[in-house]
Structures are given as structure tokens and as C-alpha cells.
Amino acid sequence: MSLKQMEKAVTIKAPWGNISGITWGEPSNPPVLLAPGRIVPCSSFRPLVLKLPSSFFYVAFDFPGNGLSDHLPKGLRYTIYDLIPTIKKIVEYYKWKQFVYIAHSLGTLVGKHFNIIYPGYMSKIVDLDPLPAYHTIDNLSDWYKETYEGHYEDKGYAKHTGGKESAPKYKYDQAKQIIQKAQKLSDEAIEHIMDRYLEPAGDGLYRFTYDQRMKSDFKLPVKANYLKEMYTASATPTLAIFATETNNYFKKTPFAMDEKAWPNGNYRYKIVEGGHDVHLENPDCMADDISNFLLECKSKL
Numbered sequence: 001m002s003l004k005q006m007e008k009a010v011t012i013k014a015p016w017g018n019i020s021g022i023t024w025g026e027p028s029n030p031p032v033l034l035a036p037g038r039i040v041p042c043s044s045f046r047p048l049v050l051k052l053p054s055s056f057f058y059v060a061f062d063f064p065g066n067g068l069s070d071h072l073p074k075g076l077r078y079t080i081y082d083l084i085p086t087i088k089k090i091v092e093y094y095k096w097k098q099f100v101y102i103a104h105s106l107g108t109l110v111g112k113h114f115n116i117i118y119p120g121y122m123s124k125i126v127d128l129d130p131l132p133a134y135h136t137i138d139n140l141s142d143w144y145k146e147t148y149e150g151h152y153e154d155k156g157y158a159k160h161t162g163g164k165e166s167a168p169k170y171k172y173d174q175a176k177q178i179i180q181k182a183q184k185l186s187d188e189a190i191e192h193i194m195d196r197y198l199e200p201a202g203d204g205l206y207r208f209t210y211d212q213r214m215k216s217d218f219k220l221p222v223k224a225n226y227l228k229e230m231y232t233a234s235a236t237p238t239l240a241i242f243a244t245e246t247n248n249y250f251k252k253t254p255f256a257m258d259e260k261a262w263p264n265g266n267y268r269y270k271i272v273e274g275g276h277d278v279h280l281e282n283p284d285c286m287a288d289d290i291s292n293f294l295l296e297c298k299s300k301l
Contacts, residue, residue, distance in 0.1 A: 010023050016064060019070075021042055040105075105131055109135075123237075128241050242256075
């Protein structure tokens with residue numbers, strides 16, 4: 001039976017609500033956990049997963065406030081440290097001792113900190129265009145105003161705590177066009193995520209399922225030299241995939257594209273043609289590299 005035929009929905013209970021996800025493959029196979037970026041549902045991994053080896057068990061999930069997962073309680077501002085427990089709950093649910101971690105965008109930042117806080121769980125890491133993981137700051141005052149100040153101002157706080165009821169409503173095609181324009185996706189690619197991006201809002205209209213707070217910035221107050229010290233200390237085998245259209249964002253962290261900067265010899269990277277969501281739009285450009293990385297022994301890295 002193919003991975004496509006074995007796709008299943010999964011719901012995992014957490015203290016704050018339900019974690020919603022999708023699985024492919026046999027649960028008895030070695031596990032691969034897939035974490036999406038900000039706002040984008042976990043079904044965005046489907047085109048890539050279906051091109052990866054069937055000898056693994058793939059679990060993709062929606063972070064709180066994304067896709068079909070429940071939102072976190074009103075009031076607080078989402079940070080990556082509020083998202084790390086989602087990974088922990090999934091690991092506990094499946095009773096995994098180790099797992100491969102494939103993540104896109106925001107998911108890469110959450111994963112790197114999980115790997116530091118809970119070392120040993122991640123046997124391998126695949127970073128897909130990890131922009132948020134390499135954000136740095138120059139000035140703490142500017143960072144705070146950009147990242148936190150707006151959330152606690154009257155207008156921002158009212159918007160972020162308003163819930164789904166106050167979210168804008170759109171016709172289906174209008175909402176689809178908004179997503180396509182924002183993510184530069186083809187008609188074929190966008191169909192993989194529409195069912196988790198939208199929900200009926202009455203009168204033939206739809207609203208986005210994501211929490212308005214997920215629009216906030218997830219930058220951490222970290223300078224480039226500290227980021228390098230923190231990341232390159234990891235011994236976990238890591239494959240990073242960068243997109244040509246976002247390469248300029250890594251100028252302050254050149255070690256991200258310098259394999260010799262990682263003293264444990266555990267890091268490699270590849271640059272592929274495309275934009276930030278290239279794994280969804282064109283998985284063929286990376287599927288073989290990721291497949292080989294999953295199948296090879298650590299000692300060969």
C-alpha cells in the first residue's frame with residue numbers, strides 16, 4: 001500500500017486543547033516528525049512526503065493556532081517557547097525514544113530549541129528554508145517594540161483576543177487568491193492546504209483557521225555570534241535546504257552556508273531554485289536529497 005493510500009488524520013490531546021495532524025505509513029516504522037511554518041497547515045508537507053521512502057512513519061502536525069489545531073488561551077502572545085510543548089506532547093503520545101525532525105520556516109526555529117532543551121530525541125534534522133531560525137537583532141529596544149509592543153496596545157490586543165468570530169470573512173475563491181498571492185503557489189500546490197486553511201463562516205463565506213496572533217513576529221533577541229555558538233555546538237546530523245529567492249536573508253549568519261563552520265562535521269546544505277514554500281510548490285528539487293539523508297547511517301554523514 002502506498003503512502004498516499006495510508007494517509008490518516010490524527011488528534012492528540014493536550015492541556016490547552018487538541019493537536020491536529022496527518023500521518024502516512026506504518027506506525028511500527030522509524031518515525032519522522034514534520035513541523036510546518038507560521039500559519040501554513042501541515043498538509044503543506046503532503047507533496048514532499050509522498051516522494052520520500054515508504055519505510056518511515058511520517059507525522060505532520062499543526063502548531064497551536066495553525067490549521068485545525070486548537071488555539072492557545074486568549075491573552076498571551078505566542079512565542080516559540082509556547083510551541084515547544086506541542087512537540088513534547090506528540091513524542092509522549094507515540095512513546096518515541098528518537099525521531100527524525102523535518103521542519104519548515106518557524107518549525108525549524110522551534111526544533112532547534114527543542115533539540116537544545118531535550119537533547120537526544122532528534123536523530124536527524126532537515127531544515128527547509130529556515131529563515132526564522134537565523135533571525136538576529138542589533139538593538140534590544142527595536143526588537144521589543146517590533147515583537148511585543150504592538151500586541152499589548154489597545155488595537156492589537158483587541159484583534160488578537162477577538163477569536164474566530166471577529167475574523168474577516170471571504171468567498172472561497174477570494175480567500176484562495178489571498179493565499180496564492182502571499183505564498184506564490186500554483187493551483188495544484190494550493191489544493192493541498194485549502195481544507196486546513198479555511199472553515200465555513202456561514203452565508204457561503206469562509207474564514208481562515210489560523211489564530212491572528214500567529215501573524216506576530218517570532219524573532220528572538222539573539223545576536224549573530226551567539227546564534228552561531230549555540231547552533232554549531234549541536235552534534236545532530238543536519239541537512240538544510242535553502243531557496244534562491246530568500247538567500248539574502250542569511251547575510252548576517254554566513255555560517256548557515258558554511259559547512260566548515262560546524263565543528264562536529266554534522267552539517268550540510270543545498271540551495272534550490274524557488275521561493276520560501278518551495279517544498280510545497282516543487283518537492284522534486286529536494287526529495288532525493290532528503291530521502292538519501294533519511295536512509296544513510298549517521299556514520300556516513
